[in-house]
Amino acid sequence: MGNFIWDTNLKVRLMGEGLFNLLFWMYFPFITVYFGEALGYHTAGLLMAVPPVFSMLGSLLGGAMADRMGRRPVMLIGTVLQTAMFACFALSSSYWIDYFSFIGIGIGGAIYRPASSAMVADLVPAQHLRRVFATFSTSNNVGAVLGPVLGAIFFFHYRQELLWTCTVVLLLYFIAINRLVHETRPFSLNKERISGSVLHVLKEQWRGYGIIFRDKVFMVYIAAGIFALIPIMQLDMYLPVYVMEHVPSQALFSWKGDSFMLSGKEIFGWMVGFNGLLFVVFILPVTKWFQHWKERNVFILSSLLAGAGTFFVGVNSNIWYLFLITIIFTFGEMVRSPVTQSFISRYAPGHARGQYMAADSMQNTIGKFLAPITVFLSSWLHPMGIFSLILGFSLISIMLYIRLFRMNVEQQGISA
Template sequence: MRLREWDNNLKIRLAGESIVNITFWMFFPFLAIYFTESFGKTEAGLLLIFSQMFSVAANLLGGYCADRFGRKRMMVLSSIGQGLSFILFAAASSPWLHSPIIGFLCFTLVSIFGSLYWPASQAMVADVTDEKDRSDVFAVFYTSINIAVVIGPIIGGIFYAEHRFQLLLLASILNISLGLILQKWITETAPAFKTAQGNLKTSWHRFLMLQLRDYHVIIKDRTFLLFILAGVLVGQTFMQLDLLIPVYVKDSIVAQQSLFSIGHWSFNISGEQAFGFLLAENGFFVALLTISVTKWMTMYREKNVFILSSLVYAVAMAAFSQTSWIWGLIFAMALFTFGELMTAGIQQGFISQLAPEEMRGQYFAAASLRYTFGRMIAPAAIPMSEWVGYKWTFLSLAVLSILSVFIYILMFNRMDRQKTELPVHQ
């Protein structure tokens, strides 16, 4: 499906979100280092876990509201909410006020609004594209994010240390602008949602009961539940890209290492610079290869792709545990990136196959719990590295990725059995 054939909603979103994402990645990769230096490893890890607990609740609420109140409304409110949170974050990092705790609270608000935005944005793609085209569309959005991962950290590496206030202020302006653009230029795509009473005016406890009832339906879908559980385990690995890995690289590369040398000339790199380079490597390969690898992976059974991706993640974590040499880290990041690319495009299409049309928002919200729950647990790796060392922390993450393989096997075996039986209404 060519870009000119896309629904107008998606074209507007792709342009707007790409610009916002570049700004976000100018400072986001460095926040784990910022909070660790401000609070210490143990305290920062616990605070990040606490922060993501709210994102779990917001994620569930976001999917429900995307189906109930519409994709557009939730995306607009979430964008503006993120913009206002960034204004407060900028104030806490301004020349007139330095408050890491206020900054942390604002970061928590940004995460909450991001969790509200995500289910609606994913459901909108499923609403306006045919099933055969969804993997390609999701892959393009994923590529745009990773172009931001390449450009953002490079710019951030130059400006972040001295101009964090200005970067956060720019992020607030762009997020609010995105919300206003979405309000004016995109249209609603959600199927009409009807309550038992036929209207939207229900009490808060009725609202909660309806929400729990609908998520109970999802939990009863055992295949989907296994998919979430496996994703939470393998997500422990993926989430370390902006948690454990930056702290590890900064601590491991104390003295400058030579990245390139020609004769008497050499290009040396230190801890934070090395992490920025590794992150740019990840983003570059994802931006360059997502679409081609997605097309490649669609030639194989989804079962084999998910399983092999988890195994590649495990090998990458083992590789990180064995080296602090810059080229060893570059190799480990290449493996990490390939594991990411294998499922980047196909997983959203897989979710849309499992989800009933009228519950797509909630299914996408529940599916993103792989990352929300994963991100809630993943910060524990930071204090764990202080207790048992980086080597055993990385190896523990490798074990979790291997455990996800067995859960994927159970999930796909269940799907195969269902195909041989009479149609099952989950």
């Protein structure tokens, strides 16, 4: 990391987000299955397409607020909203209250993320961004190693206790942000006064987003990211449905006539845990290996590995084969994560960094909106038809990334 010194803000976020993500991965991979078993997978596929719409609106609002109010207040708002929604989820006795609580959790996280990412970009020099974002990815994925394995037990048998633990951890994180985190919004922005009615403020922020959405290079980047993320998101969407319905119970290993048997649910939990383990062990080395690669080539490689890797899940149901394929699609996700965040941090102008971060998150929220189409179509299509569709999305993203960097070079040539 050279001579870069970690700010207190970064340390608090690294520990707080890392702890919460341990709990997050104990429930999130199973949420589609949870609603699918209760309401039917056809209904669940439709329902899971709705939360990203609200998350997108929350993200746009959070980004605008981060540039206007500051990063810290918006992070506090997002955290307290998630805390309240987890408490509501824990107290609920209705699947529909569970569902609306899940939407609220997503909105709180969407409000939080642009301000959080903007804070990193405010504090970290451009040459260190990839490494810092990779470190955050490592912290966030430590929980992904054990979370899904434990979640296969705790989410289905001790759900209330798990949700209350999430509530308490987020409450403690809210207190830590309030006491230890300082504001990082650029000084030139701090001199601006917050004035006018709420309607006036919203109109002003919408005009700011209008400028961003007319940025053709940026919009191609968003479109490419949407198609690239749909295959990556299948780990939380179609893959649990496929593995639990089509992968038979089998032995992980045998020893002297005894076998360690895993059910479909447990096999999926191990796959997600292995995915997280790969992130923890390899995210920093992979970031270093690819630090001299052009961003264009990293994005293309990511889309190819994620799409092809997910496609080949449907070829064989052997547990060790599935672990091998998990390596392929995990590396597809892994190589893009730090590059995506460093690309937009460098591309966005300082005065609108929060809004660009929020607009950048649209690829994630729109991707989540479209990703459940695989679950919805699984009632009619053969699994290989679904996996072929997923591969098609990744090929579209590759073509868009090629177009993006051609446009970016042309734009830089004109402005030079």
